[in-house]
């Protein structure tokens with residue numbers, strides 16, 4: 001199974017992808033995570049991407065599509081893929097078709113997380129993750145069960161993203177509206193888009209996604 005989670009920054013793509021990974025052993029392919037790893041490692045890709053990401057703009061299509069291809073090649077052919085934060089432009093959507101086709105994969109579902117833009121700033125400015133295992137949290141909506149301790153791995157170190165601030169979020173939303181939302185009709189024409197209310201509580205969103213992928 002190959003699915004795309006589509007939605008603006010803070011819609012819940014990463015959170016829901018992590019849940020699918022745990023329940024179904026699928027793999028999460030997050031270009032944002034790959035780019036942050038490249039920035040941290042100081043690779044040529046990272047050096048190119050860093051300032052672009054800090055501004056909240058989009059990294060080049062060629063870079064992210066290459067990252068996705070490499071990551072797919074490291075997975076077993078049977079493992080399901082959840083594309084999180086990719087594709088984000090029409091050119092990336094075209095590349096993905098090609099990337100999947102040459103690997104004998106096909107897209108099963110595009111799941112759009114439908115959210116109120118007004119809620120996104122709060123979601124993003126309250127977001128943090130475990131520095132050790134990457135589990136996502138929120139200051140208000142998803143706190144660790146024991147304060148200061150990761151539910152999943154017990155680590156006491158957490159981190160926040162430098163681009164998760166109110167100003168950058170506005171640019172990221174504008175990028176989404178201008179370049180990413182317009183790719184939906186491509187998938188609608190294929191009859192593979194399902195819409196989920198991303199404003200529902202976390203478990204409700206997960207249940208709605210489960211119904212789509214099991215139906």
Ligand code: ADP
Nearest residue numbers: 009010031032053056057058059064085086088
């Ligand atoms: P979000 O939480 O906003 O969905 P991501 O972690 O997916 O954020 O992306 C963070 C940043 O990384 C983006 O603002 C952009 O600069 C870059 N990025 C991630 N994925 C892509 C992509 N598919 N195409 C271009 N840029 C990307």
Ligand code: ADP
Nearest residue numbers: 009010011012013014015123127137138141202
């Ligand atoms: P994305 O990957 O789409 O940028 P995330 O999954 O990182 O978004 O979610 C952004 C923040 O909002 C996280 O801190 C997460 O805990 C929180 N969040 C995600 N989904 C919900 C939801 N349905 N209700 C409340 N908070 C949510």
Ligand code: ZN
Nearest residue numbers: 130133150153
């Ligand atoms: Zn952890």
